[in-house]
Amino acid sequence: MLYLVAFIAGGVGMALEIVGSRIMAPGFGSGVNVWSSLISVFLLGWALGSYIGGMFADRYPKAIGLMLIALFNTPAIGLINLFGRQLCLWISDRYIAGQLGPLLAAFILFLPSCILFGMVSPYAIRLLTESPDFAGRVAGRVYAVSTMGSLVGTLSAGFILIPMMPVSVILKLLALTMLLTAMLAAAHDALQRRAIKLKLPAATILLLICLLTSAPCKILYEKDSAYHHIIVEQVGSVRILRFGPTYQSAIDLADPDRAVFPYTDYFHLSFIFNQDIKRVLMVGLGGGTVPMRFWRDYQDVEIDVVEIDPDVKDVAVKFFGFKEDKRLKVFIDDGRLFLRRSNKRYDLIMMDAYTATRYGLSVPFHLATKEFFELVKERLTDNGILAYNLIGQLEGRNSRSSLSFIKTISSVFASVYIFPVEYRKRPWLYSERNIILIATKAETKLKPNDIVAKARLLAGKRVHIPLFVERAMDLYERKLDLSNLPIFTDDYAPTEWLRQ
Numbered sequence: 001m002l003y004l005v006a007f008i009a010g011g012v013g014m015a016l017e018i019v020g021s022r023i024m025a026p027g028f029g030s031g032v033n034v035w036s037s038l039i040s041v042f043l044l045g046w047a048l049g050s051y052i053g054g055m056f057a058d059r060y061p062k063a064i065g066l067m068l069i070a071l072f073n074t075p076a077i078g079l080i081n082l083f084g085r086q087l088c089l090w091i092s093d094r095y096i097a098g099q100l101g102p103l104l105a106a107f108i109l110f111l112p113s114c115i116l117f118g119m120v121s122p123y124a125i126r127l128l129t130e131s132p133d134f135a136g137r138v139a140g141r142v143y144a145v146s147t148m149g150s151l152v153g154t155l156s157a158g159f160i161l162i163p164m165m166p167v168s169v170i171l172k173l174l175a176l177t178m179l180l181t182a183m184l185a186a187a188h189d190a191l192q193r194r195a196i197k198l199k200l201p202a203a204t205i206l207l208l209i210c211l212l213t214s215a216p217c218k219i220l221y222e223k224d225s226a227y228h229h230i231i232v233e234q235v236g237s238v239r240i241l242r243f244g245p246t247y248q249s250a251i252d253l254a255d256p257d258r259a260v261f262p263y264t265d266y267f268h269l270s271f272i273f274n275q276d277i278k279r280v281l282m283v284g285l286g287g288g289t290v291p292m293r294f295w296r297d298y299q300d301v302e303i304d305v306v307e308i309d310p311d312v313k314d315v316a317v318k319f320f321g322f323k324e325d326k327r328l329k330v331f332i333d334d335g336r337l338f339l340r341r342s343n344k345r346y347d348l349i350m351m352d353a354y355t356a357t358r359y360g361l362s363v364p365f366h367l368a369t370k371e372f373f374e375l376v377k378e379r380l381t382d383n384g385i386l387a388y389n390l391i392g393q394l395e396g397r398n399s400r401s402s403l404s405f406i407k408t409i410s411s412v413f414a415s416v417y418i419f420p421v422e423y424r425k426r427p428w429l430y431s432e433r434n435i436i437l438i439a440t441k442a443e444t445k446l447k448p449n450d451i452v453a454k455a456r457l458l459a460g461k462r463v464h465i466p467l468f469v470e471r472a473m474d475l476y477e478r479k480l481d482l483s484n485l486p487i488f489t490d491d492y493a494p495t496e497w498l499r500q
Helices: 002-028 032-059 061-094 098-128 132-164 167-193 197-212 263-275 289-297 312-319 335-341 370-378 400-410 448-460 468-472
Strands: 219-223 229-235 238-243 246-254 280-281 303-307 328-332 346-351 356-358 360-361 380-392 415-420 435-439
Touching: 002 032, 002 061, 002 098, 002 132, 002 167, 032 061, 032 098, 061 098, 061 167, 098 132, 098 197, 132 167, 167 219, 219 312, 229 312, 238 312, 238 356, 246 289, 246 312, 263 289, 263 346, 263 380, 263 415, 263 435, 263 448, 263 468, 280 289, 289 303, 289 328, 303 312, 312 328, 335 370, 370 380, 380 400, 400 435, 448 468
Parallel strands: 280 303, 280 346, 303 328, 346 380
Antiparallel strands: 219 229, 229 238, 238 246, 356 360, 380 435, 415 435
């Protein structure tokens, strides 16, 4: 029975490590720094646990000790479920320890549980060793069984649990499994002593876990679609759509006209460069807040939206009030394929499509190449506008991808204007932010004063964005050094690598 305890503990421990990446992703992404932090903390925890477990096993060589280890791990996992995401977001929002933020979060969240997992094997070895002559054999069996459990836990988490159920449910399942493991250890002790005196502690811990894991959750919806890990969460009156770690859309239910994410306002700057916009295409639906605002504010505009994931459309309709009509239609397709197959020409094409990679958030490479922008240009009217939401940096050592992106667009379009979101309010550009690029098919030579003057003429008339003039003032005027940077092509577009 103790071999089974070691097997289960090994499996739950590795499953928790795999699931831990999903807990940390909303705050820190899914890059190598997150995995390095998780692996380091788990190794440290198991090392400390092995040392502590061996020491206590020699002093208290009784099954009740093993039972308590599994029992204490139950609320430890429950607390991860209850506070894990919030802690990661809190640390991420405050840039605590810079790039060491994931390590700090992993240390706080997972180290206690890892220490307890590490204590299991030496404790089981001590209890199973009846003679020094067989100590090596027993140790080999326990570690072999525990390692096989880790293998099963890893495969189960990656191939079965995460694709089939929300992370919160997985954590509840892992906590319950450790509770059952404690009961197995208690049963072993009962068989040895022929007495069960532990019903009250077990019942108490079970009640504690029920309270911890059943606490009200602000996550309204969670699903792994074919393209995204979709999460809908609510904070106060604000409802947010995330694809894994990436924030996609948000609405304030108490004030639906408010732009929760300021970058969405900057798409309306397109009217400065073409006041006669009638047909609009948007690639990337998200929660539908941008196309719905265009639909509501511009009664003479027809809007097509291309979204690759049908589940995203369902979420937009169910949770964000999105709806189609004769002026607003959604097409389930890849954005580039849609443009290739369509013969329509648009006055404005808006791009807001992203995907999560091992390096973090990235533009799908086939939507960032010169060939793609040439296709976009063909689908625009003579005075057509491309408005592209780029997430990146314009300065600093991690700016190469953004600058290559700008160089690529500039190689196709006559004029490109750069609007870093809230640039005047937060002028530093050494961390990532939304950057709205507005590219014109026809050459324009508008100066900053011209852009602001046009914005003032449009504000409150054609355009009803509250801070429209202020958004126009965020034009980036510094000269960019685009030399020695590649132009992205279908043959070479290392959009992820250049961000490192």
